[in-house]
Amino acid sequence: MSYTVTVRPSNRTFTVEPGENLLQGALRNGVPFPYGCRDGACGTCKGKVLAGQVDRGQYSPRALGAAEINAGQALFCQSQVLSDLVVEVAEVGAIAGIPIRRLPAKVESITRANHDVMVVKLRLPANQRLQFLAGQYIDFLLKNGERRSYSIANSPHNDEFIELHIRKIAAGTFSDYVFNELKEKAILRIEGPHGSFFLRDASPRPIILMAGGTGFAPVKSLVEEALYRGIDRPMYCYWGVRSRRDFYSDLPVQWAQRNALQFVPVLSDPLPEDHWQGRTGLVHETILEDFPDLSGYDVYACGAPAMVYTGRDAFINHGLISENCFSDAFEFQHPGGDKTSA
Ligand code: FES
CATH class of the missing domain: 3.40.50.80 (Nucleotide-binding domain of ferredoxin-NADP reductase (FNR) module)
Incomplete structure (x- = not known):
């Protein structure tokens, strides 16, 4: 069953479909909720449920504390929607209108930067560019359905390639693959951009x-x-x-x-x-x-x-x-x- 969500203070509304969490529904509808890890760990997607019911799902207590739950807050990346909702959240205007896309990407170069970091540059199909904000990340979509997320290291004005810094992680299956098997010209599937970590340029502060x-x-x-x-x-x-x-x-x-x-x-x-x-x-x-x-x-x-x-x-x-x-x-x-x- 789908549910309608009304967002305060913007008064936007959107629909969450069965199988989606609250954040997924918002992003699918282009509603710019803040988020980072999508894993219940960082707390960036926190908002307040003003009316209606959610199942808060699984999350780190560091990301959502008991006092916050008592105050009606929830992590929207983990929240299953159980009724029509009214929620309050600080929407992130800058990411509105930037589409999250799935694209094939060809490995342009793999360069060992030091003993445990590879710099990987990806090229998108001809005439395609990924619109993103400096600081955002992409996901690799793996064949087994898993994802691996990496921050984009280049800035949007310099977008011929997508540059990633991939560190070798003990028992990290994807980083093992990058260090031992990945070759130039390999085609990978990516999705992005993701996240609300980006430069706030309206601020006057150092x-x-x-x-x-x-x-x-x-x-x-x-x-x-x-x-x-x-x-x-x-x-x-x-x-x-x-x-x-x-x-x-x-x-x-x-x-x-x-x-x-x-x-x-x-x-x-x-x-x-x-x-x-x-x-x-x-x-x-x-x-x-x-x-x-x-x-x-x-x-x-x-x-x-x-x-x-x-x-x-x-x-x-x-x-x-x-x-x-x-x-x-x-x-x-x-x-x-x-x-x-x-
Ligand atoms: S807890 Fe990180 S995005 Fe939800």
Whole structure:
């Protein structure tokens, strides 16, 4: 049975069909609900059920707490609709009208960037371009019905190829495939763009970018987009990895040399041979050492969930307004899971 959903405050309505969750129904109808992992883990899709019934499904308690449930909130990516609904959610105008498409994509190049990261460039069919916002991601649609999600590392103005940074993950079936079998000219199926992690360019606030590992991929997209569009807000890029060999791009150094931003590399476990003179420790703690009051900033955080969620909580404790914290946590909850590339 299908149900009608009314969205406040926009008063849009759409229909959820049997077998769809609330987020799927919204996206199929072009209603721009916010979302990230689609897995009940990140909390980005949270909204309030003002009237009607949903089954909240399965989710991480970190993403939806008891107090929030008592206040009527739900994760719309996990919510099964049980009646007509009225919901309240902050729609994301910028993703409205960007179609989510399924396309074949040919592997243009595979380049080993360091000991555990491959840079893969995909070419779409002739005359096809993927419309997306800097920071969004795509899914690979695998033959067995599973998906693997990767952030797009190029920016929309430079869209001849789709660039992905794929990290080798222990027992990660897809990353194993990429590292051991994938060849140029292979055809893969993709779906996208997805997610509501993107550059908010209406904000006047300085930008702090926090990347962990291959969380650098969407950060690269955001920075290239900001530079292309001449956004002149101060930008600070923090990239945290374990040891020196985990850095796989010198682009941030180049950006800093051009005075486009300030770059702070951070090692959590430097090796003796690194001879590291720079910052050490957890990347979010490094940011807090430099910015103990974050009330006037926008923060974009991307990488492993522990880094993103710990950082987000700590930043909010240091004055960051939660609406000004944008995050993309690389979850590993999909079956066989390599969700994105932390
Ligand atoms: S929890 Fe729903 S999109 Fe992440």
